[in-house]
Amino acid sequence: MFTSANATLDASHVVGWDHQFDVVVVGYGGAGASAAIAAHDAGANVAIFDLASAPGGSTALSSAELYLGGGTRVQQACGYHDTPQAMYDYLMASNGPQADSAKIRAYCDGSVDHFNWLVELGVPFKDSEYQQRAMMALSDDCLLYTGNEKSHPFNQLAPPAPRGHNLQVKGDNGGPLFIGTLAAAIAARGIAQFFDSRALRLVIDHSGDAKRVVGVVFRIDMQEVFVRAERGVVLCAGGFVMNQTMVEQYAPDLLRCTVPVGNPGDTGSGIAMGVAAGGVAINMHEGFVSLPFYPPASTTFGIFINDKCQRFINEDAYHGRVGSALLRQPGERIYLLLNIDDYGDYETRSYLGAPVAGTGECVVELACELQLDSHLLQQCIELYNHGVARGEDRQFHKHSDWLKMLDWPLVALDCTPGRGVHMPYFTLGGLKTAVDGAVLDGSEQPIAGLFAAGRTACGVPRRGDGYCSGISIGDASFSGRVAGRAAANIQ
Amino acid sequence: MFTSANATLDASHVVGWDHQFDVVVVGYGGAGASAAIAAHDAGANVAIFDLASAPGGSTALSSAELYLGGGTRVQQACGYHDTPQAMYDYLMASNGPQADSAKIRAYCDGSVDHFNWLVELGVPFKDSEYQQRAMMALSDDCLLYTGNEKSHPFNQLAPPAPRGHNLQVKGDNGGPLFIGTLAAAIAARGIAQFFDSRALRLVIDHSGDAKRVVGVVFRIDMQEVFVRAERGVVLCAGGFVMNQTMVEQYAPDLLRCTVPVGNPGDTGSGIAMGVAAGGVAINMHEGFVSLPFYPPASTTFGIFINDKCQRFINEDAYHGRVGSALLRQPGERIYLLLNIDDYGDYETRSYLGAPVAGTGECVVELACELQLDSHLLQQCIELYNHGVARGEDRQFHKHSDWLKMLDWPLVALDCTPGRGVHMPYFTLGGLKTAVDGAVLDGSEQPIAGLFAAGRTACGVPRRGDGYCSGISIGDASFSGRVAGRAAANIQ
Known part of the structure; x- marks a missing residue:
C-alpha cells in the first residue's frame, strides 16, 4: 500500500497546527472540487489540497460524461421521458448483488437537481442528442446511451433512456472543461487551495468518548504541515489503479488488461488513510474492464x-x-x-x-x-x-x-488480452461510506469527522459487467457534493 | 463485522493480567491445535482458547483429508513418483494470479516432513489407494485424486499425482479423528486449554519504538479476562463464511450458493482482530464453490x-x-x-x-x-x-x-443455483501473512507479536476454480505448525 497512509497520528502528538479550517478536502479532482464548493456554500471555511501542481485528478483526464437522468433538462428537450424509478431499476439491476440501494436511490432521486447544480456552476450542456453508438460524443452534442440500457437483459428490466450527458465541447475534451469550470467556482469563492501537497496521515483525537478525525498531516515543500479540520476531513484522493501492489493483492484479474486509467496519484492513499482510521475497504476485487x-x-x-x-x-x-x-x-x-x-x-x-x-x-x-x-x-x-x-x-x-x-x-x-488489443481498466473498490459520505467502521458506525467521496469511496458503480460511462464522474461529483455538505454541517 | 474485534486495547489500560503465557493461540481447530503443539515443542509455555465448548473448529466438521505430496510414505507405497516440484507447479498453476509462490514453495518442500509430523502425533494413514472418482474416500483407504491434476489444462502443466490423504477411518469421519488425535497430543503435553472463551480484542503495547501485540482480552463466564502473551499471539479463528454481512460485503457472488461450510464461529472475528491491529485482509472476494x-x-x-x-x-x-x-x-x-x-x-x-x-x-x-x-x-x-x-x-x-x-x-x-441443487461454499480470504505466519501490515512489515494461520490467514488455497480437497486442512495444520514455531521462537 502507501506506507505513511497506513498509520494515523494521535492528536496529542501535534505540537501546533499550521492551518485551521472547518473542512479539509484531500484531493482536487471532480469529487474534491464538488465537496469543497458544497462545503463552502453550506457555510464552512474550506481548504482543498492536491499532490499535483494543478487541479484535475483523474476527472480532468476523463471525458467527463455524466450519467444523470430521471428527467434532466436535456432529456426532456430531446423528447425522452425518463424517471428516477426507471433509472433506479436500471442501476440496481446492473450493479448486481453489490448494489447499494440507498446510494442508488439518493443518486437517482437527486439526479435532476445535481444536473441543475452543475449548470448553475457553469457546466455547459447542449439540448441535443448524439445518436451514434459510441463510447463518448466527439461533437458538442449532449445526450447518448452510455450503458446497457437498450441491450439484453436490461431492456427487459427497466425502461431504457439515454443518460450519458456530454459537455458542450468538441472532441474528447470534457474533462478539462469540467474541472476548469469547477476550479473557477472554487477560485470565485476564495476557497483556500494547496497544491504539491501530499496527504500523509489523518490526525485522530482519542480524548473524547469516541475517537474523532480532527486534521491531516501533509508534506509540503518537504515539511510536515499540520492542518486542523474543525468539522471534517473529506477524502477524495481517487482509487488505487496506479498501485500495482494493491491491484495484485485485491484485483489480480485486472492485470490481464493493458492500460490503467487514472492519474499517477491513484495509489490508494486515501483508501489506506481511511482504513488506518478504522474504515473498511469494500468491493476491492471489482474493476471496469473495457x-x-x-x-x-x-x-x-x-x-x-x-x-x-x-x-x-x-x-x-x-x-x-x-x-x-x-x-x-x-x-x-x-x-x-x-x-x-x-x-x-x-x-x-x-x-x-x-x-x-x-x-x-x-x-x-x-x-x-x-x-x-x-x-x-x-x-x-x-x-x-x-x-x-x-x-x-x-x-x-x-x-x-x-x-x-x-x-x-x-x-x-x-482480442486476446496480451496480444495487442487495447484494454483499459480501473478499480471499483473503496471505503465503505454512508449515503452522506461518512466513512463507516467495521460495525457500520460513522467515524466522526471523516468523509470520503469519488473513487476513494465505494459509491454507485460496483461492477465491471454493469458499468456505464459517465457514472464515475456523475458519482464523484454527486458524492463529493453530498459529503462536503455533510462535513460542513457538523458543528 | 464482529464489533468488539474491530478495536484493539492499549496495554496501558490493562490493570492486571489474569493469565500469562509465552504463546496464546486463539481458536482450537486444526490450525490452532497444530500451532499449540508446535509452539510447545519449541519450548514455549502455551495456552489455547476456543469459543466453543470443545476442540474442533471447522476441521472437526470436515473430512480432514490432507493435500500432501512430493513423495509421502503413502504415495511411495502406492507406486506414485511425486516430487515437490511437480506439486509446486500444480499449485502455482491452479492458484492463478493470486498464487503466493513463497508459501507454495514452503508447503511443497515441507509436505513430506509435515506428513511425518502428523504420523508421529498419531494421525493414521493406510498405505493404500482409493481409486474411485469421489470427493472423499468413504473407506479407510488413503490416497486419492482430490483436485484437477488429471484434467485439462493442469494435466498439461504438471505431472499428475494423487495427493489427497484420507485418514484411516471408515466413512466420512476423518475430522473427529484428526482433531481427537491432535487434542490428545495437546493434553499429553499439558498445554493449557480454555473453552467457552470468546476472544474480544488484541492488546497492543505502543510504548516501544514499534507497537507490539502483547495479549488478548477474552470474555469467559461473562467476565473480561486479560491474557498476556510474552512471545506471540496466533490467530487461528477460522474464516468468515458464517458472517452474512461480511460475505455480502466481500464475496457477494457466494450467496448464490446454498450451504455455508464451517462452524458457527467462522464469523471473521480473527480477521477483524488482525485488521484492527494493522493487518491487511486479502483475497476476500474468493471462495470455494462446490x-x-x-x-x-x-x-x-x-x-x-x-x-x-x-x-x-x-x-x-x-x-x-x-x-x-x-x-x-x-x-x-x-x-x-x-x-x-x-x-x-x-x-x-x-x-x-x-x-x-x-x-x-x-x-x-x-x-x-x-x-x-x-x-x-x-x-x-x-x-x-x-x-x-x-x-x-x-x-x-x-x-x-x-x-x-x-x-x-x-x-x-x-443445477441452477436456487432451484434445489446443493452448493456448499466457503471463503478463501484472510489476513496477509509472511511464510512464517507473521501478520503483515499495509507496508508488508510484520506486526510484532502477531501471527495467523488456517483460514484466518490467506494461505495456499486462493481460488475456487483451482481448489483441491484437502488443501484447507493441509494448509491449516501446516501454517498453524509454522506459526506456532515462529511465535515460540520470539524472545
Whole structure:
C-alpha cells in the first residue's frame, strides 16, 4: 500500500497546527472540487489540497460524461421521458448483488437537481442528442446511451433512456472543461487551495468518548504541515489503479488488461488513510474492464467468440460489459469476427488496437489461420446466421438492429488480452461510506469527522459487467457534493 | 463485522493480567491445535482458547483429508513418483494470479516432513489407494485424486499425482479423528486449554519504538479476562463464511450458493482482530464453490450446459472447478445432461440434490421440458457426440476416459443455483501473512507479536476454480505448525 497512509497520528502528538479550517478536502479532482464548493456554500471555511501542481485528478483526464437522468433538462428537450424509478431499476439491476440501494436511490432521486447544480456552476450542456453508438460524443452534442440500457437483459428490466450527458465541447475534451469550470467556482469563492501537497496521515483525537478525525498531516515543500479540520476531513484522493501492489493483492484479474486509467496519484492513499482510521475497504476485487470495440458501430454486426468457438455476449452490449465477459471465458483466445464490409473503417476509427488474426474466403481457411477447429467454427457461424435469418438471436438476444448475416470473406480481430488489443481498466473498490459520505467502521458506525467521496469511496458503480460511462464522474461529483455538505454541517 | 474485534486495547489500560503465557493461540481447530503443539515443542509455555465448548473448529466438521505430496510414505507405497516440484507447479498453476509462490514453495518442500509430523502425533494413514472418482474416500483407504491434476489444462502443466490423504477411518469421519488425535497430543503435553472463551480484542503495547501485540482480552463466564502473551499471539479463528454481512460485503457472488461450510464461529472475528491491529485482509472476494455432482462417477459421462446450450467446462474437472465455472455463466439456468444409464444410482449415491428438470426420448421433447431452443440443444449434443465418436473433445478437452455418446433417452438435472441443487461454499480470504505466519501490515512489515494461520490467514488455497480437497486442512495444520514455531521462537 502507501506506507505513511497506513498509520494515523494521535492528536496529542501535534505540537501546533499550521492551518485551521472547518473542512479539509484531500484531493482536487471532480469529487474534491464538488465537496469543497458544497462545503463552502453550506457555510464552512474550506481548504482543498492536491499532490499535483494543478487541479484535475483523474476527472480532468476523463471525458467527463455524466450519467444523470430521471428527467434532466436535456432529456426532456430531446423528447425522452425518463424517471428516477426507471433509472433506479436500471442501476440496481446492473450493479448486481453489490448494489447499494440507498446510494442508488439518493443518486437517482437527486439526479435532476445535481444536473441543475452543475449548470448553475457553469457546466455547459447542449439540448441535443448524439445518436451514434459510441463510447463518448466527439461533437458538442449532449445526450447518448452510455450503458446497457437498450441491450439484453436490461431492456427487459427497466425502461431504457439515454443518460450519458456530454459537455458542450468538441472532441474528447470534457474533462478539462469540467474541472476548469469547477476550479473557477472554487477560485470565485476564495476557497483556500494547496497544491504539491501530499496527504500523509489523518490526525485522530482519542480524548473524547469516541475517537474523532480532527486534521491531516501533509508534506509540503518537504515539511510536515499540520492542518486542523474543525468539522471534517473529506477524502477524495481517487482509487488505487496506479498501485500495482494493491491491484495484485485485491484485483489480480485486472492485470490481464493493458492500460490503467487514472492519474499517477491513484495509489490508494486515501483508501489506506481511511482504513488506518478504522474504515473498511469494500468491493476491492471489482474493476471496469473495457474492450473498446466501437466505434465504428459496424463492428457491432460482428460476433465475439472464445477459443471453444462459442459466443459469450450479446455484442450490442456496452464495451465494458463485453470486457468483463471476456475475462470470464474459459480458454485463452478471443476473436471478433466481422464481415469485410463491417471491418471497413475499423483501422481509422477504432480505439481497439486489435491486430488482424486471420481472414478467410471459407471456414477452413479462417479456422486454419486462427488455429481453431473448423467444424466448431462452422457450427458457430451457422448457428448465428440461422438466428439472423430468423431475425432473432435466441442464444444471446442481441437486438435485431445489429443482426446481419456473416458472409465470406470474414476477418477476425485478435482480442486476446496480451496480444495487442487495447484494454483499459480501473478499480471499483473503496471505503465503505454512508449515503452522506461518512466513512463507516467495521460495525457500520460513522467515524466522526471523516468523509470520503469519488473513487476513494465505494459509491454507485460496483461492477465491471454493469458499468456505464459517465457514472464515475456523475458519482464523484454527486458524492463529493453530498459529503462536503455533510462535513460542513457538523458543528 | 464482529464489533468488539474491530478495536484493539492499549496495554496501558490493562490493570492486571489474569493469565500469562509465552504463546496464546486463539481458536482450537486444526490450525490452532497444530500451532499449540508446535509452539510447545519449541519450548514455549502455551495456552489455547476456543469459543466453543470443545476442540474442533471447522476441521472437526470436515473430512480432514490432507493435500500432501512430493513423495509421502503413502504415495511411495502406492507406486506414485511425486516430487515437490511437480506439486509446486500444480499449485502455482491452479492458484492463478493470486498464487503466493513463497508459501507454495514452503508447503511443497515441507509436505513430506509435515506428513511425518502428523504420523508421529498419531494421525493414521493406510498405505493404500482409493481409486474411485469421489470427493472423499468413504473407506479407510488413503490416497486419492482430490483436485484437477488429471484434467485439462493442469494435466498439461504438471505431472499428475494423487495427493489427497484420507485418514484411516471408515466413512466420512476423518475430522473427529484428526482433531481427537491432535487434542490428545495437546493434553499429553499439558498445554493449557480454555473453552467457552470468546476472544474480544488484541492488546497492543505502543510504548516501544514499534507497537507490539502483547495479549488478548477474552470474555469467559461473562467476565473480561486479560491474557498476556510474552512471545506471540496466533490467530487461528477460522474464516468468515458464517458472517452474512461480511460475505455480502466481500464475496457477494457466494450467496448464490446454498450451504455455508464451517462452524458457527467462522464469523471473521480473527480477521477483524488482525485488521484492527494493522493487518491487511486479502483475497476476500474468493471462495470455494462446490457442485458435488460425483459420486456416482457415472455423472462425469454427462455434460453441463448453460441456457445458451453451451458446454462450459471439461466435466472430468474437480467439482469445485465446475462450481466456480457455473457462477461465471451468462444466463440463468444450468443443466447436467445424462444418459438414463448413467443417471442410474444418482438418487442413492449423490450429494448433489439436483431435481430432474426434464427427460426426453428426443431433442424436441427434452428442449420443451427444459424450455431451451431445440435447435441449439440439438447442435450442442451433436457437437459433443461428434467429439466422442472421434475420441477427442476438442472443445473442452474432457479426458477420453469420460467420453461416452449421449444417446436418447436423456435426463437433465437442474443445477441452477436456487432451484434445489446443493452448493456448499466457503471463503478463501484472510489476513496477509509472511511464510512464517507473521501478520503483515499495509507496508508488508510484520506486526510484532502477531501471527495467523488456517483460514484466518490467506494461505495456499486462493481460488475456487483451482481448489483441491484437502488443501484447507493441509494448509491449516501446516501454517498453524509454522506459526506456532515462529511465535515460540520470539524472545
